[in-house]
Amino acid sequence: MIVDINFIGLIIASIMASAVPLILASCGELITERSGVLNLGVEGMMIIGAISGFALMTVTGSLIIAVFGAMLAGVLISTIFAFLTQTLITNHVATGLALTIFGIGISAMIGKNFVGIPGKEFPVLFEGLKDTMPLISPILFGHSIVFYFAFALPFITSYFLKKTKIGLIVRAVGDSPESASNQGINVRLVRYACILYGGAMCGLAGAYLSMIYTPQWIENMTGGRGWIALALVVFSTWNPIKILIGAMIFGGLTIIQFHMQAIGVRIPVQFLTALPYIVTIIVLVVISRDSRKIRLSTPSSLGKSFHKDN
Amino acid sequence: MIKIVKRDQPSKVIFFFTPVLAIFLTLVAGGLIFLILGFKPFEALKFFFIVPIADKYGFSELLLKATPLCLIAIGLSFCFKSNNWNIGAEGQLTFGAIVSGGVALLFYDQEGFYILPIVILAGAIGGMLYASIPAILKTYFNTNEILVSLMLVYVSKLILDYLVVGPWSNPEGFNFPETRQFSDSARLPLLFEGLRIHAGIFLALAAVVISWFVFYKTYLGFQMKVSGFSLKTAKYAGYKGKKMIILVFLISGACAGLAGVGEITGPIGQLHREVSPDYGFTAIIVAFLGRLHPVGIIFASLVVAITYLGAETAQIFMQIPKYTGQVFQGMILFFLLASDYLLFFKIKFIGTKK
DSSP, X not given: OOOOHHHHHHHHHHHHHHHHHHHHHHHHHHHHHHTTOOOTTHHHHHHHHHXXXXXXXXXXXXXXXXHHHHHHHHHHHHHHHHIXXXXXXXXXXXXXXXXXXXXXXXXXXXXXXXTXXXXXXXXXXXGGGGGTSTTHHHHHSSBOHHHHHHHHHHHHHHHHHHHSHHHHHHHHXXXXXXXXXXXXXXXXXXXXXXXXXXXXXXXXXHHIIIIIISOSOOTTTTTTHHHHHHHHHHHTTTOHHHHHHHHHHHHHHHHHHHHHHHHTOOSOHHHXXXXXXXXXXXXXXXXXXXXXXXXXXXXXXXXXXXXXXX | OEEEEEOSSOOHHHHHHHHHHHHHHHHHHHHHHHHHTTSOHHHHHHHHHTGGGSSHHHHHHHHHHHHHHHXXXXXXXXXXXXXXXXXXXXXXXXXXXXXXXXXXHHTTTOOOXXXXXXXXXXXXXXXXXXXXXXXXXXXXXXXXXXXXXXXXXXXXXXXXXXXXXXXXSOTTSTTOSBOOOOOGGGSOOBSXXXXXXXXXXXXHHHHHHHHHHHHHHSHHHHHHHHHHHOHHHHHHTTOOHHHHHHHHHHHHHHHHHHHHHHHIIIIIOSOBSOSOSSHHHHHHHXXXXXXXXXXXXXXXXXXXXXXXXXXXXHHHHHOOOTTHHHXXXXXXXXXXXXXXXXXXXEEEEOOOOO
């Protein structure tokens, strides 16, 4: 069998494209979790981003307004979560679930008038270079700016957490809010910022789905990607670089399903779809059974409320 | 000037008042959202909360939807009271439905009084088995139960999907993603002619009574309360922490599994792709709204069940998307959590007089 080498390049490119929303949302959630906050509202924030981006694009006609508007919408919706968990000291798990349920509902209400409207073409970069090299060109060139940003983001996030002072503060707040607070760090403020940043990235991830990947508005179109993004953060053991690998594997499983069906391999599709979740559980077990490992990788105060008595 | 003061003790009155406040605020906010979206707020709220339960049929539908919510929430209250975050009830429901459905299919061409009890038991066992995964991983591998139980929801739904499309699909069913119809002996009997409400409601009521007894009359209930309050105290008192974690997960799984049985052996009578419209997740809201109290959960399940019905009615009569139900569910939980602040903190208005 002769396999066209460009075809392999195209498959890899499509895997990367399906990994983009996962990378964006996971990197956002990673920062939030690193500050000690577990936000289960990823799915809700993504779907809000998706409808906001699509609606703004349709109404204003401007892609730039739409993309930034979607990020802003993610910020706004995550403000609810931040206010509840940080100011009113509510339970992270319950509040995050409420955010997801609310987000899916409200996006469908807003999106009612946008069902069936065709999307717009999103400009791609380096289109001219697409045919210059076999295999490599389709992977590297001819993608949207969001695509390139997504693949740079894990490295930026890693640098931010390891090498910058603010990154250090974020980690300190997540690992030991008490001592961070004693050092004069405003724990609540840092956590607010991290939650809102997570909201912005989830909003962008949603906008990528409705404006670039699909591109149209469908009710509930995130289809559980938010939960996969949450799983990815755990899978990566809170390491941004590993998110990149995980997203490629998780995204790859989605794409490979189509091709396996096409060539008639007899593994149930459902098994492949379930793999990311099963793998995440296994990873979780492996890192959790060793208490040293979990101390090194998991933000110690994850999901615990912090309240400083005045 | 406003000053916020921490209460010495959480207020008992406010504890049971805030759910009512949360429902009220949800209605107000819901009306506002309808107004913004260009619907008449009062008319929309009427179609949402009054029209669906105005007749006999509607009331039966309300109980039909409240039954699984109540059953699951009762189970979850065991977990939440003892500080175990099982948020995978949806998966336990699905797996319970799979196991009981599988058993019911074994008897598809038989009749007999013994079939239904076996089918019900199978559902409870299925739910328990599935809930035991996060419980065992938590107790023996220190694994976070929130993430594990959540991941397992998707796995269970995919298993169900595989079964109804593949090996269990009805051989005479023209490739529809559903199984054979169960025999009548495997069905929970309907209570009234022409209404869909079925005997599953008795399972829910039994769960309410049993949980009340366990919570307030047994040593186990006391242990759970102490562990929920402070794990350190529980350890100091010498409670067998691991055993209890597994036990509350098993109870919770059994309840969710039974809810799954009700969904497939009640009005539908077969397994298909979507056995539950996210009852397992919504029940988390019910458990909170009911304050983890058996009687509170009954009321909460009725309130939240209306949002399911209201969404359907509003969709038919006002072309409001059915997802609006989730907007209300999310808001109820938001407002409830927010008003919990009043439990622990007093807001004092301090006058400027000298």
